[in-house]
Amino acid sequence: MLELRNITKRFGNVLANDKVNIVVKPGTIHAIVGENGAGKSTAMRIAYGFYKADEGEILVDGHVHDIETPHDAIALGIGMVHQHFMLVDTMTVAENIVLGAEPGSGIALDLVQASFEIRRLSEEFKLAVNPGSVIERLSVGQQQRVELMKALYRHARLLILDEPTAVLTPQEVEEFFSILRRMREQGKTVVIITHKLTEVLAISDEVTVMRDGRVVGRLQTKETNATELARLMVGREVLLRVEKTPAKTGSAELSVRNLSVTVRGGAKPVKDVSLEVRKGEILGIAGVEGNGQTELMEALAGLLSPSQLSGEIRIEDRDITQEGARLRRELGIAHIPEDRHRRGLLLEFDLAENSILGVHYRHPIVAYAGTFLDNGAIRRRAKEILEGFDVRPANPDLPARALSGGNQQKLIIGREFKVDPKLLLVVQPTRGVDIGAIEFIHRKLVGLRDSGCAVLLVSAELEEVMSLSDRLLIIHEGRIVGEVDPKVATIEEIGLLMTRGH
Amino acid sequence: MILLRELLFPLIAVVAAFIVGGILILVIGDNPLQAYGLLFGSALSWPVGIGYTLFYATPLIFTGLAVLVAFRCGLLNIGAEGQLYIGAFATAWVGITLANLSPWLLIPLCFIAAILGGGVWGAIPGVLKARFGSHEVINTIMLNFIAVALLSYFTQYHYKTPGDPIMQTVPIGEGAHIARLGRFIPGLPEFIPLNLAFVLALICCGLVYLFLWRTKWGYELRATGTNPSAAEYGGISVRKQIIVAMTISGALAGMVGINEVLGYRYRYYDGFSDNYGFTGIAVALLGRNHPVGVIISALLFAILQRGGIPVDAFTEHVTKDIVQVLQGTIILFVAAEAFFRGPFAKFGLLNRSKV
Numbered sequence: 001m002l003e004l005r006n007i008t009k010r011f012g013n014v015l016a017n018d019k020v021n022i023v024v025k026p027g028t029i030h031a032i033v034g035e036n037g038a039g040k041s042t043a044m045r046i047a048y049g050f051y052k053a054d055e056g057e058i059l060v061d062g063h064v065h066d067i068e069t070p071h072d073a074i075a076l077g078i079g080m081v082h083q084h085f086m087l088v089d090t091m092t093v094a095e096n097i098v099l100g101a102e103p104g105s106g107i108a109l110d111l112v113q114a115s116f117e118i119r120r121l122s123e124e125f126k127l128a129v130n131p132g133s134v135i136e137r138l139s140v141g142q143q144q145r146v147e148l149m150k151a152l153y154r155h156a157r158l159l160i161l162d163e164p165t166a167v168l169t170p171q172e173v174e175e176f177f178s179i180l181r182r183m184r185e186q187g188k189t190v191v192i193i194t195h196k197l198t199e200v201l202a203i204s205d206e207v208t209v210m211r212d213g214r215v216v217g218r219l220q221t222k223e224t225n226a227t228e229l230a231r232l233m234v235g236r237e238v239l240l241r242v243e244k245t246p247a248k249t250g251s252a253e254l255s256v257r258n259l260s261v262t263v264r265g266g267a268k269p270v271k272d273v274s275l276e277v278r279k280g281e282i283l284g285i286a287g288v289e290g291n292g293q294t295e296l297m298e299a300l301a302g303l304l305s306p307s308q309l310s311g312e313i314r315i316e317d318r319d320i321t322q323e324g325a326r327l328r329r330e331l332g333i334a335h336i337p338e339d340r341h342r343r344g345l346l347l348e349f350d351l352a353e354n355s356i357l358g359v360h361y362r363h364p365i366v367a368y369a370g371t372f373l374d375n376g377a378i379r380r381r382a383k384e385i386l387e388g389f390d391v392r393p394a395n396p397d398l399p400a401r402a403l404s405g406g407n408q409q410k411l412i413i414g415r416e417f418k419v420d421p422k423l424l425l426v427v428q429p430t431r432g433v434d435i436g437a438i439e440f441i442h443r444k445l446v447g448l449r450d451s452g453c454a455v456l457l458v459s460a461e462l463e464e465v466m467s468l469s470d471r472l473l474i475i476h477e478g479r480i481v482g483e484v485d486p487k488v489a490t491i492e493e494i495g496l497l498m499t500r501g502h
Numbered sequence: 503m504i505l506l507r508e509l510l511f512p513l514i515a516v517v518a519a520f521i522v523g524g525i526l527i528l529v530i531g532d533n534p535l536q537a538y539g540l541l542f543g544s545a546l547s548w549p550v551g552i553g554y555t556l557f558y559a560t561p562l563i564f565t566g567l568a569v570l571v572a573f574r575c576g577l578l579n580i581g582a583e584g585q586l587y588i589g590a591f592a593t594a595w596v597g598i599t600l601a602n603l604s605p606w607l608l609i610p611l612c613f614i615a616a617i618l619g620g621g622v623w624g625a626i627p628g629v630l631k632a633r634f635g636s637h638e639v640i641n642t643i644m645l646n647f648i649a650v651a652l653l654s655y656f657t658q659y660h661y662k663t664p665g666d667p668i669m670q671t672v673p674i675g676e677g678a679h680i681a682r683l684g685r686f687i688p689g690l691p692e693f694i695p696l697n698l699a700f701v702l703a704l705i706c707c708g709l710v711y712l713f714l715w716r717t718k719w720g721y722e723l724r725a726t727g728t729n730p731s732a733a734e735y736g737g738i739s740v741r742k743q744i745i746v747a748m749t750i751s752g753a754l755a756g757m758v759g760i761n762e763v764l765g766y767r768y769r770y771y772d773g774f775s776d777n778y779g780f781t782g783i784a785v786a787l788l789g790r791n792h793p794v795g796v797i798i799s800a801l802l803f804a805i806l807q808r809g810g811i812p813v814d815a816f817t818e819h820v821t822k823d824i825v826q827v828l829q830g831t832i833i834l835f836v837a838a839e840a841f842f843r844g845p846f847a848k849f850g851l852l853n854r855s856k857v
Contacts (some may be wrong), residue, residue, distance in 0.1 A: 301735070303734060303735060324737070324739070325734060325735065325736075325737045326737030326738075326739075327737075328737075329737050335735065337735060342729070342731045342732070343731050343732055343735045344732060344735065345729075345732060346725055346728050346729050346732050346733075347728070347729065348728045348729075349724075349725070349728065353721070356721075357725065357732065357735075357736035358735075358736040358737055360718055360721050360722070360725075360736070361718045361722070361737075365718075366718050371717050371718065371719070372712075372716050372717055372718075373716055373717060373718060373721060
């Protein structure tokens with residue numbers, strides 16, 4: 001169906017694709033995996049006419065074609081859904097789908113005709129897309145199906161999907177995969193770009209693995225496994241299971257009694273939560289996103305106004321319910337926030353300045369009359385964090401904005417570990433982070449636990465919370481609905497608690 | 503490299519503005535080179551031109567710094583105009599009321615009055631924003647009107663020499679006068695009102711730099727300005743920073759009163775400000791919200807102001823309004839640059855291209 005032959009592409013000095021050969025057979029689901037920056041998206045954007053290759057050729061159905069623009073690709077039956085949707089929020093599904101391929105002649109726009117076609121396609125592939133809905137009212141999963149529909153409407157026979165599951169909840173992923181399988185049954189070909197190995201194994205027929213701009217493996221999915229794929233992607237052995245010894249727990253570091261959070265408008269995202277995190281253990285909280293995890297963690301970190309809270313938060317014997325973020329930090333609470341851009345980083349500030357956020361007013365950062373910042377101390381601290389946590393590039397003068405997501409996360413984690421916390425609040429520690437770095441972060445978290453720190457972990461990646469946690473709570477609609485032993489509980493059992501609450 | 507990048511866009515804006523102005527002068531029917539020659543020649547002539555240029559630059563440095571400090575905290579202080587009036591009146595009031603005090607006591611008291619007056623007037627919108635979330639742009643504009651009206655009233659009914667047709671207070675005590683620079687610099691005549699306030703303005707630039715980039719308070723203020731959520735996460739009280747920033751901003755604007763009252767007119771003169779507060783916004787913007795940039799752009803605006811007079815007098819058709827055209831065009835180009843580089847709030851480095 002699609003073949004890339006010896007594709008080479010440079011951006012300035014960076015070799016993004018180096019003699020890349022990819023063969024996608026018709027009627028298959030083909031996964032392209034690799035870490036961020038491995039060149040997966042670049043290769044596929046070349047196939048879609050977004051970029052022009054410096055060398056090499058593209059074959060569609062066995063013939064060489066010059067694909068200069070996405071229009072050429074569409075004419076050849078190639079469609080692409082990008083990681084960031086390209087939809088007009090205020091227009092309807094039908095209007096978005098016909099945008100750029102408006103039916104009808106001249107001025108009149110034949111939306112009725114288009115709507116019929118959209119309904120027909122929607123039924124054929126069970127997309128459940130209503131042509132009359134306005135985009136901004138749709139969930140992310142539904143918007144993604146609109147994007148799929150856009151490609152199908154233009155008679156795409158080959159769909160390229162760039163990290164399609166990054167924005168979906170676990171339930172939506174399942175649904176999305178069954179749509180892809182139906183497409184395959186109907187004779188479509190699908191290319192899915194991803195770095196999540198479980199998904200590759202679950203959905204694809206064939207896999208191409210890329211690393212540093214080169215293809216390093218072509219495999220039949222049936223004949224491979226996660227360990228082999230991870231090794232190819234990273235270039236060395238990777239531990240996918242978290243290795244840890246049984247927890248040696250001490251007394252309770254954090255105790256929460258009947259905590260409720262009320263937000264503006266009267267809604268209560270957190271209802272009557274009680275929990276205890278002991279020294280030396282990782283307590284996990286599993287739940288579908290938006291079930292109060294965010295608010296719970298912000299409440300514990302001191303980022304909500306005390307007037308929004310009821311109940312009691314204690315750190316060891318001290319009641320800190322009324323205290324602000326600064327005092328809580330001084331008592332040994334560190335926080336790796338959910339949204340690293342909004343909460344965790346000063347994007348315009350350089351890495352050195354970011355590495356002192358939260359301790360910027362204290363010895364040894366502040367020297368000279370308790371007022372002036374000690375540049376030497378700041379740079380030493382930054383250096384220790386950048387080197388200790390493998391932040392690349394390790395240049396303290398770069399603005400935080402210039403780092404990739406994974407390196408930004410490592411910077412935040414390094415900064416929070418550096419304060420030797422007694423209690424660490426962690427939310428989604430590995431979201432958008434490469435496999436190699438995930439392994440690194442997991443090891444660091446377990447290491448911190450072993451040194452006696454209490455860790456409270458929230459993650460939407462069920463496998464992550466299950467493998468890291470010593471105990472696991474399940475949150476549903478703001479309530480703790482159960483506690484399971486992650487060593488014996490099954491995904492199904494936890495999944496049911498997460499979605500139904502019982 | 504970074505310095506070059508920072509200088510590039512303001513420079514382009516200024517050059518482009520001069521080109522537009524030049525075309526305009528041509529259309530009006532004069533020689534642009536001659537007009538610009540007059541403008542720079544007179545503004546930079548020693549001693550009178552330079553003396554006046556530096557004198558005009560003084561209030562603009564203060565107000566530019568005022569806008570800069572607020573801006574670094576993510577606030578737009580449009581109220582420097584009102585703050586500088588209050589500062590000026592406060593310093594005049596001390597100079598009049600305590601006229602007989604020794605200069606060693608009176609001058610510091612007058613300084614404090616200017617700083618406190620402006621600071622309080624700046625703190626009001628800061629407190630309103632921190633407590634109630636009301637927008638500082640609206641409140642500072644409103645406080646400008648209140649300040650102007652209030653001070654006209656006090657001047658007219660309480661502090662004027664009876665029968666004086668001019669809207670000005672009685673003079674301040676001689677002990678409150680600060681020295682003109684002509685006293686220290688040979689060749690600079692003392693009739694030029696350039697005074698010690700100019701030196702104070704330069705010192706303030708250094709202090710503002712130290713404060714913002716070398717102290718923990720400056721770190722907290724700037725952190726709040728670039729990302730209040732992250733600042734809060736780092737244990738910084740955003741509300742406190744807003745009040746602190748607006749107070750400092752107002753205090754800097756209030757120091758214009760030192761130049762005006764203690765160094766120049768020796769009394770409070772109603773409506774003395776030639777839009778210094780508003781020009782300060784342009785000065786800070788062109789100066790890329792950096793103290794050194796503020797000095798440079800304040801000097802440029804002062805050159806335009808001083809140089810406009812001979813352009814008016816010695817050309818056929820061009821009037822000194824050309825100065826306003828140039829100022830406006832510079833601001834337009836600077837604003838256009840901000841537009842090209844993304845939202846108003848992002849006055850950082852050039853966006854790095856991502857590969």
